Amino acid sequence: MAVLSEKLVAQPAWILADGAAYRDILTPDALAFLAHLHRCAEPKRQALLKARRQRQARYDAGALPDFRPDTQAIRESDWLVAPIPAALQDRRVEITGPVERKMIINALNSGAKVFMADFEDSSAPSFANQLDGQRNLRDAVNGTLEYRSPEGKEYRVGANPAVLVVRPRGWHLPERHVTVDGETMAGALVDFGLYAFHNAHALHKRELGPYFYLPKLEAMEEAALWDEVMALAEDELGLPLGTMKATVLIETLPAVFQMHEILHALRGRAVGLNCGRWDYIFSYLKTLRGHRDRLLPERGQVVMTVPFLKSYSELLIQTCHRRGAFAMGGMAAQIPIKGDDDANDKALAKVRADKLREVQAGHDGTWVAHPALVPVAMDIFDRHMPTPNQLHVLRDDVSADRDALIAPCGGTISRAGFDNNVEVALRYTAAWLEGMGCVPIHNLMEDAATAEIARAQLWQWLHHGSLEFPDHAPIDFALFDHALAAHTHRLQQSELPGARRAADAAELLTALTHADQLGDFLTLPAYAQLA
Template sequence: MAVPQERIDPGPLTVHGDTSAYRDLLSHDALAFLASLHRRFDTHRRVLLAARAERQAGWDAGALPDFRADTRAIREADWQVAPIPPALRDRRVEITGPVERKMVINALNSGAQVFMADFEDSSTPTLDNQLDGQRNLIDAVAGTIAWDSPEGRRYRLGAEPAVLVVRPRGWHLPERHLEVDGEPMAGALVDFGLFVFHNARALHRRDRGPYFYLPKLEAMEEAALWDAVMAHAEGELGLPHGCMKATVLIETLPAAFQMHEILHALRERVVGLNCGRWDYIFSYLKTLRRHRDRLLPERGQVQMTVPFLKAYSELLIQTCHRRGAFAMGGMAAQIPIKGDEAANEAALEKVRGDKLREVRAGHDGTWVAHPALVPVAREVFDRHMEGANQLGVLRPDVAVTREQLLAPACGTITRAGFDNNVEVALRYTAAWLEGLGCVPIHHLMEDAATAEIARTQLWQWLHYAAEPGERNDCVPLEFADGAPIDMALFDQLLAAHAHRLRGSDLPGASRADEAATLLAQLTHASQLGAFLTLPAYELLA
């Protein structure tokens, strides 16, 4: 989609779109800094993305992920990551959310130890969203962030805000509004670059990093690229080497086989690894998309207790603690259910059970998506974690194999589960196109990761049900009554949900038809699309 072009005089980049409200953010010096990041690192980023595609082609041809033979020495050697900064030594509860102004204030005031401000899966990367988010974080770092609602409610920063950690976009996502030498910048370099240019010195003076969460990595070389980017930024901004710290989300199946290597590549600045469970399930589906024997049942049946997820989380704990790094637990996506006390308590009990599993396994902290869940998660960790963390829990009992990390989870596909995947994929995509990156659906906070699970499962179920092949007794490709899973049913449900959404006041109503068209194209396509957000990005204004 064409956008107006504006030339920043006489800066190093071309900026597309109306940026008149962001002159302070996109100063000549800030743009020069962004251009230096692009020219120094983007060619290597593209090489690494090509390597991803090459590996995926091998898995599509029948190979399976495995531990690397060429990095065995890293896994077997004794080494530790650099000491963890005092501000990050107690991370028992972390809250995540988009960089919208009110949400930033509420998250920082939530009582969590850490707030992960998210430019990635819970944000739609419109130009205004990304730049407004940068301004909101500048004000948060300065302590001046404020917002007054139309109803007159005042939001101000409290006396003891959470520690700020920023998640930029993944390496694969472009930022088409900023071009250097005629090429779009990487969204990751834009998000990271603007944040550190405007905030790094202030945060360093207060011993607050800056700190980052790094998403979607698939290999140690991708982690090494981030290390080089941060080292370059430290030098350009006159900061000490290693002051920028990172926690890596292990949210791709390939990365699970390289946890030691990823920590080693970032050993001077890494703080820990995180179990990004929803993206990890999506990556399992996508990586093994051509392996009929690795199908998964509907999402509600794929809990962290299934063998491949249990193995992944326990391996992460063992790996991190052996190296002196934190092992962070995953997201509780539940949100309060108003008006139904029994249903709300049942949902909270699920959160308690999940957090109890994490703390007993040895995790050092956990994630929640809503401020109301902060005290729920904190109470579990306070009761079962004696100190600030559990680095002493080494888990010598864990011996995870390749087969355990790849083991399929058996189950069923119900009519309700199939329908829910259609609804979640449609409603999330439509809301994303309206500019909302996290959307409450059926009392769960859905983001890009859960929408990716929904649409990927639909693609796999439908295409394998239509192709000849051996029956998969682990996940039968039919409903319990023997009715077929087919494209006719998908098309019917998609049309029905689009009709309901179009006539509602729900997020995404105005983009229901575009979202339905996109999902139909992706689902009917002979090849599974790598990411929902890439073609959806082309539809953003």
């Protein structure tokens, strides 16, 4: 049976929120369900994580990712995913955000077609955050979700809310507060299992799923494990096979070479693929960390129109539409800029241009991070996509080979770009350690992916050596250490999110940046310090 860790039992405050224990979420039956999922999935999960490490070792030794010869038949044969449910036929604008009570209500009321409730990159996975999120989503499904602000303002879900889709954590992340047979459970199974256990029947009765977004997959075998887990859950919960549906984020470089295979592994429940652009850039950096000839310029210059990202998004559209699945576009992270109309207009113009590019390329929908951007994106898609989706746009003109998908883009590294990476990595990490996974920085709503790009670029620029700014000044560790110290001091003196954990974040970033090898994920060592 699944049990709470000894630390939790010894410190019951960990399982308290507003004075009420989470006994309504961590019921004996729910814990038994989690234990069953763990025992069936854990050996395969560990084997898949080992395969990731072995694959990365090959890349570090000089190999490059490519299409798999052993799965050529899947790519070349004719097959389709299962029919897409009526509730997901029109996904032209989706909003994403953490599983915080007020944010869930605002997202459901935003006018978006879909709300992706996120247990992953926009949530800091303290046990309280995760379990509060489960309670909030259960109340949302049951129609009882309400929130009263400290100022007395009341929030309730209105009529015609967005369709709810949940993103659990990736396969690599642990949940140290739940163990089974002495083994730490995967965060993915805790998030998925509790949500499915408490809500699957109610959602199925209303023909609303449950629906999921699956993050950080690298290979078809990882998708196949999700298919097995969902089938197991359906069987245990007495649901018809294929009830649970999944959209997969293509946000790792290895996965772009297996998009047909990933859809095939989930073909009985796959609804589509999503261009998780920010994590994809991070994965490009991480996967090719040992290849000096594939360094990228500062992240502000790595936009979706550069060749390797354009190839990625267009190949995703072609792949999905050939298989009868949706091709979802990427995130607009802008947030309203109050008090500066000119800056706000420029930000919205960037959003419109990005969404126009997506809809004209053939995407079936897109993501925004703030309710104010829903009508902006909706207007673009309404005007250029009169049909519910664009499955009829086959993009047979696209031909993206291996070299196109891994070609580095040109550009520069400016002092401002270097400094911005230091600041963003520090501020996000510090806020994350305080329990916030979704952080406004310089008028953008940032999640873990942005911090990952920033710290991965810093590592590469510093460790590959002999790099210079346009004025020929060297990019070196002395510069990094000085910039980090300055930003740490400024953050400590501010009232910004993360001020109290600035020193901890700086120590973590120093260790990660000076390390001989680029760490796989910032959130793994940071998790040990999360309150």
